[in-house]
Amino acid sequence: MPYLMMQDITKHYPGVAANTDVNFAVEKGEIHALVGENGAGKSTLMKILYGLEQPDSGRIMLDGKPVIIPNTYSAIRMGIGMVHQHFQLIPSLTVGENIALGYESRKGIFVDRTGIATRVRALSEQYGLQVDPNQRVAELSVGIRQRVEILKMLYRNAKLLILDEPSAVLTPQEVDKLFEVIRNLVHQGRTAIFITHKLHEVMAICQRATVLRRGKVMGTLEVVSTNPVEIARMMVGADIDTVQLTTTSRPGIRQLHLEQLVAEDDRGLKVLRNIELSVHSGEIVGLAGVEGNGQHELLEVLVGLRRPKSGQIYICDTLATNLNGRQRREDGLALIPEDRNQEGLSNDLSIWENLAITRYYTAPQSRGNVLRIGHLQQKARELMQRFDVRANSHNTRVGTLSGGNAQKVVIARELAETPRILIAAQPTRGLDIGAARFVHEQLVNLRDQGVGIFLISADLDELLAVCDRLIVLFEGRIAGRLTAAEATRETLGLLMAGRSTENEVTTS
Amino acid sequence: MKEVQQVFRVLITLALALVIGGIIMQVSGKDALNAYSVLLQSALGNERAIADTLLKATPLIFTGLATMIAFKAGIFNVGVEGSLYLGAFAAAWVGFTFTELPALVIISLAFIVAGVVGGLWGAIPGYLKARLKVDEVVSTIMLNYVAISLTEYLVLGPFFVPGMSNAMSQEVALQAQLPRIVSRSQWNPSFFIALAVFFIVMFMMRRMTIGYEVRVLGSNPTFARWAGMPVRRIIVLVMFLSGFIGGLAGAGQVLGVHYRFVAGFSRGLGFDGIVVALLGRNTAVGVLLAALFFGALRSGGATMEMFTRIPRDLIDIVQALIIFFIAIDVGFGWLRRRFAPLTGGSETDLLAEGAGD
Numbered sequence: 001m002p003y004l005m006m007q008d009i010t011k012h013y014p015g016v017a018a019n020t021d022v023n024f025a026v027e028k029g030e031i032h033a034l035v036g037e038n039g040a041g042k043s044t045l046m047k048i049l050y051g052l053e054q055p056d057s058g059r060i061m062l063d064g065k066p067v068i069i070p071n072t073y074s075a076i077r078m079g080i081g082m083v084h085q086h087f088q089l090i091p092s093l094t095v096g097e098n099i100a101l102g103y104e105s106r107k108g109i110f111v112d113r114t115g116i117a118t119r120v121r122a123l124s125e126q127y128g129l130q131v132d133p134n135q136r137v138a139e140l141s142v143g144i145r146q147r148v149e150i151l152k153m154l155y156r157n158a159k160l161l162i163l164d165e166p167s168a169v170l171t172p173q174e175v176d177k178l179f180e181v182i183r184n185l186v187h188q189g190r191t192a193i194f195i196t197h198k199l200h201e202v203m204a205i206c207q208r209a210t211v212l213r214r215g216k217v218m219g220t221l222e223v224v225s226t227n228p229v230e231i232a233r234m235m236v237g238a239d240i241d242t243v244q245l246t247t248t249s250r251p252g253i254r255q256l257h258l259e260q261l262v263a264e265d266d267r268g269l270k271v272l273r274n275i276e277l278s279v280h281s282g283e284i285v286g287l288a289g290v291e292g293n294g295q296h297e298l299l300e301v302l303v304g305l306r307r308p309k310s311g312q313i314y315i316c317d318t319l320a321t322n323l324n325g326r327q328r329r330e331d332g333l334a335l336i337p338e339d340r341n342q343e344g345l346s347n348d349l350s351i352w353e354n355l356a357i358t359r360y361y362t363a364p365q366s367r368g369n370v371l372r373i374g375h376l377q378q379k380a381r382e383l384m385q386r387f388d389v390r391a392n393s394h395n396t397r398v399g400t401l402s403g404g405n406a407q408k409v410v411i412a413r414e415l416a417e418t419p420r421i422l423i424a425a426q427p428t429r430g431l432d433i434g435a436a437r438f439v440h441e442q443l444v445n446l447r448d449q450g451v452g453i454f455l456i457s458a459d460l461d462e463l464l465a466v467c468d469r470l471i472v473l474f475e476g477r478i479a480g481r482l483t484a485a486e487a488t489r490e491t492l493g494l495l496m497a498g499r500s501t502e503n504e505v506t507t508s
Numbered sequence: 509m510k511e512v513q514q515v516f517r518v519l520i521t522l523a524l525a526l527v528i529g530g531i532i533m534q535v536s537g538k539d540a541l542n543a544y545s546v547l548l549q550s551a552l553g554n555e556r557a558i559a560d561t562l563l564k565a566t567p568l569i570f571t572g573l574a575t576m577i578a579f580k581a582g583i584f585n586v587g588v589e590g591s592l593y594l595g596a597f598a599a600a601w602v603g604f605t606f607t608e609l610p611a612l613v614i615i616s617l618a619f620i621v622a623g624v625v626g627g628l629w630g631a632i633p634g635y636l637k638a639r640l641k642v643d644e645v646v647s648t649i650m651l652n653y654v655a656i657s658l659t660e661y662l663v664l665g666p667f668f669v670p671g672m673s674n675a676m677s678q679e680v681a682l683q684a685q686l687p688r689i690v691s692r693s694q695w696n697p698s699f700f701i702a703l704a705v706f707f708i709v710m711f712m713m714r715r716m717t718i719g720y721e722v723r724v725l726g727s728n729p730t731f732a733r734w735a736g737m738p739v740r741r742i743i744v745l746v747m748f749l750s751g752f753i754g755g756l757a758g759a760g761q762v763l764g765v766h767y768r769f770v771a772g773f774s775r776g777l778g779f780d781g782i783v784v785a786l787l788g789r790n791t792a793v794g795v796l797l798a799a800l801f802f803g804a805l806r807s808g809g810a811t812m813e814m815f816t817r818i819p820r821d822l823i824d825i826v827q828a829l830i831i832f833f834i835a836i837d838v839g840f841g842w843l844r845r846r847f848a849p850l851t852g853g854s855e856t857d858l859l860a861e862g863a864g865d
Contacts, residue, residue: 305733325736337734346728357724357735361717369717 001064003028003191004049004160009058011044018044019055020215026160031182031192033202033223036212036235037291037458039430042195045212046162050082051075062160081158083149085165089137096120096133099152123154127184143174150181161185162193167201168292179205197235197291199228199497211235228497232290233489236460236496251280251468254317255332255421255452261311263294263301271297273476275311279421284443284453286467290496291458294476296338299425299456303335304328316420329358332420336410336427338456340403344410347399351391352380354398355413379416387412388438404435411442422446425456440466460492474498514789521787522801525829529822543818550815551808559695560810565803566764567592567774569702570757571781572788572795573709578750579790580713582726585747587633587648588754589778590655591626595755597659598625599762600769601667603680611683618684619701619759626755627748629655634747638740644747652778660771675771686764698760705753710792722746754778783827786834802827 002025009022019041026032036042047053049060051069060067062078069075075082089098100116107115120133129147137145146166153161163182167175182192182205194206202209203223211218211234218234261275271294279285289295300306302313304325313320315331323331337343345354356376359365365376380394389408391401398406407427414422424443428436443466447453457463463470470487472480472495480495530540551561571588578585602618609617633651636642663669663677679685686696713719721742725732732739757777762769784802788794809823 303734303736324738325733326738329736335734342728342730343734344731346724346731348727349723353720353723356720357731357737360720366717370715371717371720373715 002026002061003063005061006045006049007059007061009045009048009055009060011048011053011055017215019048022058022212022215022217024210024217025220026191026193027208028191029186029189030207031186031194031205033206033209034193034195034212035197035199035202035209035231037197037429039426040212040235041215042212043164044215046082046164046193046195049075050080050162076156076158079157079159080162081153081156081160082162083146083153083164083166085168087145087149089145089148091136091138093137094133095131095135095137095140095148095151098137098148099133099155101152103156119155120151123151127151127154127181127188129181143170143177146170146174146178147181150185154185158190160191160193162195164195165197166194167196167198175201199231199290202231203228229490229493229499232497233460233493235290236458236493251283252450253281254278255281255315256423256454257314259312259314261298261301261313262309263297263306264309265297270309271476272301272308275476275478277471277478279452279454281420281450281452282447283468284447284455284466286463286470287454287456287473288460288463288470288492288496289458289473293473295425295456295458295473298473299335299338299423302423303333334358334414334419334422336407336414336422336424338425338429340407340410340429345398345406347397349398350395351384351389351398351401351409352377352394354409355380355383355394355416358413359417383412383416387415387442403430404438407431407435407439411439415442415446418446418449419451421452421454423454423456426458427455428457428459428462436462460489463487463492464489472496514791514794518787518789518794521830521833524833525826528829529826532825533818533822538816538818543812543816543822546816547805547808547812549808550811551804555690556693557807557811559690559693560807561800561804562699563693563695563765563803564806565799566699566702567757567761567777568780568784568799568802569699569706569796570753570760571778572784572799573705573781573792574750574753574757574778575781575785576788576790576792576795577709577713577722577753578746579785580726581722581742581746582729583634583637583743583746583750584645585630585633585648585750586645586779586782587630587651588750588757588781589774589776590648590652591629591751591754592758592761592774592778593652593655593659594629594758595622595626596758596762596773597662597677597769598622598755599759600677600680603684603763604678604768607681609681609683614681614684615686615763618680618763619756622755622759622762623752624755626758627752630751630754631744631748634744637747638743656772659769663769663771677769679768680763684763685767694765696764698764701756701760705756706792706796709753713792718742718745718749754781757781780827783831783834787830 004026006022006024009019009024011019022041022045024045034042034045044053048055049069051071051074060069067078069078090101093101096113096116099120105112105115105119117133123129124131129151131144131147131151137148140148150161166178170178182194186192196202206223208220208222209231210220211231213235221231256279258275258277261272262270263272265271275298277285287295297306301308304323308321315328315333318331320328320331341347356365360371360376364372366372377394383389384391384394387408389412390405398409401409427439431439440462443453443455455463455467464487468484470482470484470492471478472492474496475498479498482491526544530544533540533543550557552558571592574588574591575585599618599622602621603614606614606617629651633642633644633647636647637644660675663675667677669678686698689695689697713722721737724737725739725742729739761773766773780802784795784798788796788798805823805826809820812818813820
């Protein structure tokens, strides 16, 4: 009998099937990886386990007994602890105060500070998590803060620890240290669920891995008898419901060109190394890769939100490296961002207000700093019809739309005036098959009209269905370049897992 | 529906504050009902009372609007007080320096210079936030002290008037002094300037590009940046506008009430703007109504103190209670808890924050 069993868990939000009949089992004393792209349903599943969400159906068995987890408090009482990606610590309090917060041991009516400090010290020694209970959290590095988070869970006697992408914020040295800690925890009888999309980490410390994709379990693998390629292939999918849309492309002039692009992330680590690529009008170039290999930073560089360390960006033969986002858009750049709800839309505003944002400041949308609201609303109605946005009116709040309709608003805005180069990042994430199909058709139509399209995606089916050329990104480097004819699931999967076949040969 | 809910929330807030204020009076042995009826009488009972209410509301309309503009953009500007002081001094300076100018010119000039000076003062923390990501709450609070002390220094130093025992400037030219409209009240035309600013702000927020930019920035700054909005420029501009209106508030007090700059005269009119903006739910109309409400409380409170034995501190207590109930968001909390089981919404807690993808 597994320690934890989540059976037939289903959770649907309006327009999004976050979890569908998910079965997930964890044995006592193992490190179990939960892998999948963003939006695959990992977080929802863990929120259900931690009492933050209630499933629509399904049941949870813990230690052989069926349980209902109405809130986090009961989850903690059952011995489930979660270390969030964004730490839940109070910087102005000390380590000890943070760890004991809400679960203080007392002496009469007073908080037993020495008792807490003693217990924290004992725990940190037992598990090799060196911290000073009297130091303020504000003074600690990210790696140490994470230790505090873990200690907090141990202090609450968590037997099952959920670690949500714990390595995402750490340096490589800190990651090694973290792995040591996790191994140590498991040796001493605890169980860990390790959420990640970094496959080498799965191989390094996990015994088993469950792969989620589009809200469904693709399979549970024994790490000893699998390899990163197989996991990657499972993550990016092998269903055949997407239809091959690519016809013949007629590449024309160069619309986007990146020259020896180097960029660092917020921690100052190199995340893009000598990226060299071009996109021509009338072709769809796909950038394949498991998430977190530099795609996000590349997007930021492309729209002017992150300054490259070196290298140049050309948009339609204009040197754009030093242009701001608005200037780049005026030169013909359009963007479907990765995170629809944060980067692509404002959920609190109406549809017309969301559609207006790219061109509101020029005639005929405004005149002398005064918006022509009637004109903008009229245009919004036309776009809603043209792109089949289903909503009551142009005044409908975008936050009330389903995922597919919301994405249509983004697409309507970006394609309202035909761009010269469209960057589409994960454009079908979280969408149902019908909506995804709509997006793919739009991309292909646009390609046939002579627009250059740069499609950044982690979904192999999507890439194989619509791309003319494919570039694989791995750890900030271009790991391979393939034509649509050469590309197969196997070759792509291999490259995405880091088996570089070619070494930086510039082909474009 | 949304508007109805907003109004409902505000009314609950006010009702609770007044009821608890009444309980406090009753407990301390005063007759609460009598106090409130005297308060109402002395705020709205006759022409003079109404004039006083409008007088007290005038600076609050300015500072409430100034604060609201920044809040709407998601900028927590607590520096309206500073802009108000510098604007007040600037208006006084124009008033006692260009004494040869005709009335309309000198008054207009005083208001414009006050606005620009207040605006530039507000733009400083705006620029620091936009360029260097300096937290505006800290910088604006600190700059308030600088503004208060700076203006005090100006009237004690470079603009010292010999023979004056208090820290105040010369009187402004006679033709720059806004006339009183009703006898035995200081009510003056700066109220109508505040009303004009109210209509301009409403137009700006609803119809102009800057209003749209403020809405987008306030509702989702990440979206604004990814869509290529000039976010930094907007932040500086919004802070300028906010400070500009704060400066006008200062000019209104100087030209309409004191006729000179008096060090430390405001005693928190800029901060009251925060309460007004919050109670007004960050809308122009709401700010106007909230300012009038507080104006009535203040003018009524002063008279009430004279006729009953209830100190006007009661007004501060009611104001504090309003802040308290706004902070815990009464109306909304009730609704949410009542309807949570029906809509299936769950109460989230602190730990829920980081669980997203």
